[in-house]
Amino acid sequence: xxxxLKQIAGVELKFTKGHRMCAGCGVAIFVRELSAAAQDxxxxxxxxxxxxxxEVTTSVYPESSWKYPWxxxxxxxxxxxxxxxxxxxxxxxxxxxxxxxKKVKFVAIAGDGGSYDIGLQxxxxxxxxxxNILFISYDNEAYMNTGYQRSSATPLYANTTTAPxxxxxxxxxxxxxDLFAIAVAHGIPYAATVSIYYWNDLITKVQKALTxxxxxxxxxxxxxxxxxxxPTGDAVSLxxxxxxxxxxxxxxxxxxxxxxxxxxxxxxxPIEEFVSKQKRFEGMLKKPELVEHFRxxxxxxxxxxxxxxxxx
Amino acid sequence: MVAxxxxxxxxxxxxxxxxxxxxxDVDVVAAYPITPQTPIVQEYAxxxxxxxxxxxMIQVESEHSAMSAxxxxxxxxxxxxxxxxAQGLAYMWEMVGIASTLRLxxxxxxxxxxxxxPLNIHCDHSDAMSIRDLxxxxxxxxxxxxVYYNNILAFRIAExxxxxxxxxxxxxGFITSHCVEAVDVLEDEFVKKFVGDYKYPYTLLDFENPIxxxxxxxxxxxxxxxxxxxxAIEDSVPVIEEIFDKFYQxxxxxxxxxxxxxxxxxxxxxxxxxxxxxxVRYVVDRMRSKxxxxxxxxxxxxxxxxxDKLLNIIPNAKYLVVMDRSLSFGTTGxxxxxxxxSGLYSKDRCLLVNxxxxxxxxxxxxxxxxxxxxxxxxxxxxEGISGQVVYVGLNPSxxxx
Ligand SMILES: Cc1ncc(C[n+]2csc(CCOP(=O)(O)OP(=O)(O)O)c2C)c(N)n1
Ligand code: SF4
Numbered sequence: 001x002x003x004x005l006k007q008i009a010g011v012e013l014k015f016t017k018g019h020r021m022c023a024g025c026g027v028a029i030f031v032r033e034l035s036a037a038a039q040d041x042x043x044x045x046x047x048x049x050x051x052x053x054x055e056v057t058t059s060v061y062p063e064s065s066w067k068y069p070w071x072x073x074x075x076x077x078x079x080x081x082x083x084x085x086x087x088x089x090x091x092x093x094x095x096x097x098x099x100x101x102k103k104v105k106f107v108a109i110a111g112d113g114g115s116y117d118i119g120l121q122x123x124x125x126x127x128x129x130x131x132n133i134l135f136i137s138y139d140n141e142a143y144m145n146t147g148y149q150r151s152s153a154t155p156l157y158a159n160t161t162t163a164p165x166x167x168x169x170x171x172x173x174x175x176x177x178d179l180f181a182i183a184v185a186h187g188i189p190y191a192a193t194v195s196i197y198y199w200n201d202l203i204t205k206v207q208k209a210l211t212x213x214x215x216x217x218x219x220x221x222x223x224x225x226x227x228x229x230x231p232t233g234d235a236v237s238l239x240x241x242x243x244x245x246x247x248x249x250x251x252x253x254x255x256x257x258x259x260x261x262x263x264x265x266x267x268x269x270p271i272e273e274f275v276s277k278q279k280r281f282e283g284m285l286k287k288p289e290l291v292e293h294f295r296x297x298x299x300x301x302x303x304x305x306x307x308x309x310x311x312x
Numbered sequence: 313m314v315a316x317x318x319x320x321x322x323x324x325x326x327x328x329x330x331x332x333x334x335x336x337d338v339d340v341v342a343a344y345p346i347t348p349q350t351p352i353v354q355e356y357a358x359x360x361x362x363x364x365x366x367x368x369m370i371q372v373e374s375e376h377s378a379m380s381a382x383x384x385x386x387x388x389x390x391x392x393x394x395x396x397x398a399q400g401l402a403y404m405w406e407m408v409g410i411a412s413t414l415r416l417x418x419x420x421x422x423x424x425x426x427x428x429x430p431l432n433i434h435c436d437h438s439d440a441m442s443i444r445d446l447x448x449x450x451x452x453x454x455x456x457x458x459v460y461y462n463n464i465l466a467f468r469i470a471e472x473x474x475x476x477x478x479x480x481x482x483x484x485g486f487i488t489s490h491c492v493e494a495v496d497v498l499e500d501e502f503v504k505k506f507v508g509d510y511k512y513p514y515t516l517l518d519f520e521n522p523i524x525x526x527x528x529x530x531x532x533x534x535x536x537x538x539x540x541x542x543x544a545i546e547d548s549v550p551v552i553e554e555i556f557d558k559f560y561q562x563x564x565x566x567x568x569x570x571x572x573x574x575x576x577x578x579x580x581x582x583x584x585x586x587x588x589x590x591x592v593r594y595v596v597d598r599m600r601s602k603x604x605x606x607x608x609x610x611x612x613x614x615x616x617x618x619x620d621k622l623l624n625i626i627p628n629a630k631y632l633v634v635m636d637r638s639l640s641f642g643t644t645g646x647x648x649x650x651x652x653x654s655g656l657y658s659k660d661r662c663l664l665v666n667x668x669x670x671x672x673x674x675x676x677x678x679x680x681x682x683x684x685x686x687x688x689x690x691x692x693x694x695e696g697i698s699g700q701v702v703y704v705g706l707n708p709s710x711x712x713x
Contacts, residue, residue: 080380087370
C-alpha cells in the first residue's frame, strides 16, 4: 500500500510539534513518518515508550506530544508494559467492558538501549508470548538520552563517552549486535528494517507491521545530531547514505521469507560517504586499517542479508 | 445479624489467595514463579485452564515484567494482580514504586521469604520491608483465613476512588502459604458485590480521549507527585476503617489496623506480625494464667502505620516487646521497632521498648522462645532497660565469637 507523499504531508499528525527533541533529530522524523503511516491506515495505536530521548523530550509534564494513548513506565520494559495493556484490552473486550470495533495495534517503542541491551529480555518475552504488538527499535546507535554512551548497537570504532577513541583503545572494539536476526529468531510473522529517507518503503513496511496479527518488528536507523557528531541538517541524507553504502540494508522478513527491498542500491557507494560526515568516526578515519576492518564488517553483514534474501 | 453464608474449605494460604482472586474476578494476572509464592499462581492458572475464571494470564519472563504488565493492564482499566516473594520482589522493586506513583490500584500477594544472600527460601519479612517506603498499603496475614479476607479487602481498598493505591497482601512463606487450615469462604455473589466493579477514571484504552501515563516530571512538578502519594496513603486511613466496618457489618468478621489481645490492662505488650502472632497469643494466655499482666498486638495494617491507633489500645502498657522478622542494617533497630519508637516519641509516650529480632531465614520461633523473650522483658522492665536489640534463637556458638 504505497502512499502519496502529498496526501500524508497534509495530515495533522497525532505525534505533534512542540516536543523538545534536538533540531534535525532523526528520531523525530521517524516518529512523524510512523504516525503518518498509521493515520493513513486508520488504525488505532497505543504506545508504550521506553525511557530514552524520545520519551523525555515528548512527555514533559504537563505537556505531551502524543495524541495517542501513551504510557511510559521505565527503561527496560516497554514490551512488558504493552503486554499488559494488550491483554487488558482483550480481557475487557471479552467481558463487554469496552466497546471498540476499529483495528488496533499495541506499539512498544524504544531506543537501541531499550531494545538491544537492557530491554532485550522484555522484548524477547513479549515476542515469544505472541502478543499483538509492534516492537519498534529506533536505533540511534548509542544511549543518547544519557549522553552518547556505547550500546551493543554502536558500530565498530565509533567514539562514545564510555568507549572513547583513545591512544590505546580505538573506540568501540566490537561490531554491532544483529537485533534483526534476534527478532526473527522468535518466529514472529513480520520484521523489517527502514530508513527515514526512503519514506515510501518505510510507510509500506510500517503499515504491514501494523496490520499483520501478532508480534511484528521494525528496526529504524535514526541519526542523532550530537551523538553522531554531525551537522544539524544531515539526518535524512545520512539515512540515505547508510543505505547507499550498504551499511544499512533494507530488508523484510515475512512468514519465513526474507525480502530485499527495492530501494537497496544496484551498486554500493564507498563506506567513506557514510562515515566521513560523522565526527564519531574521526579517529577511525585516520587509520586506514581500521576503516578497512569496518568496511569488511559492513560488507559481510550486507552479503549475509543479500544471501538470505536470495539476491545474487 | 449476619446473613451471608460461608462454606468451610481446607485451604493453604496460597490456595486461599487464589480463591479470593477467583471470586473478585480478576481481569489480568501476570506473574513469574518463585518459591514459596508459586502455588498461588499455579492454582490460578488451573482455574484459567479449566475455564472457571475469565482472566487473561500473562506468563511473563520475569518479575520485573510481571509488575510492568500489571501496570500496563491497570492503567488500561483492568483489575490486575500479581504475586511474588523475596528475590522476585527485589527484582520488581523498580516497578513497585512506579505502580504507586501512577496511583494504580494493583493488588499483589507477597509470600514473605528471606532475601539472598545467602540464598534461603524460608520465611522472614525482609522482602516486604524493602518496599515499605514505596507508597503501597501493606496488609499482613496471620493464617490462611486472614489471607483470604485480606485479599478481598485489598481490592476494595485499592479501588476506592479516595485511595487508588496498590495494596500488598503479605503472608508467611511455607508457614502460612503451604499449611492447610480450615477457611471460611464467603459466597461468590457476596464477594463480587462487596468488592464491586473496578472503575478507573482514566484509561489508556480511550482512543477518543487519549491520555499520557507516566510522563517525565521536572523539579517543578515531581515533588507534588510524591506528596500526592503521601496524601493518598494518609487519606486511606478513614477509608480502610470504613471498609473494615462494612465488612464487619456484612460478615460479622472484625478487623482493625492492630489487633489487640488482652492488652487493656497489660504492662508488657508483645507486638508482632504474621503467623508468629498466633504463637504469641498462646504464650500470653499461659503467662496470664500465671498472673502475668501481658498482652499482644498483631499488626495487620503495616502501611499506613498509625501509631495513635496502636497506643490507643494499650493505655496501661509500660514495656513493649517489638518482634521483627527482618533486619535494618546499620541503624537503631529493625523496621517495626523504628516505626514504634519514632511514633512513641512523636506522641510523647515514654515506654520501655526493646527490639526482638527473630526467625530470619525461617529460623523456628517456638512458644519456649517467646517465653524466654517474656522473661527477658520482665527483667528489662524491672531494670528499666530500653533501646536494646536482642537476637532471639541465634546459635550459641555464633554468639560466643
Ligand atoms: C534501569 C535503568 N538504568 C539506567 C537508566 C538511565 N538511562 C535512561 S535512558 C538511558 C539510555 C537510553 O538509550 P536508548 O535506549 O538507546 O535511547 P535514546 O536515548 O538513544 O533514545 C539510560 C542509560 C534508567 N533510566 N534505568
Ligand atoms: S540527542 Fe540525538 S536522539 Fe536525542 S533528541 Fe537529540 S538528536 Fe535526537
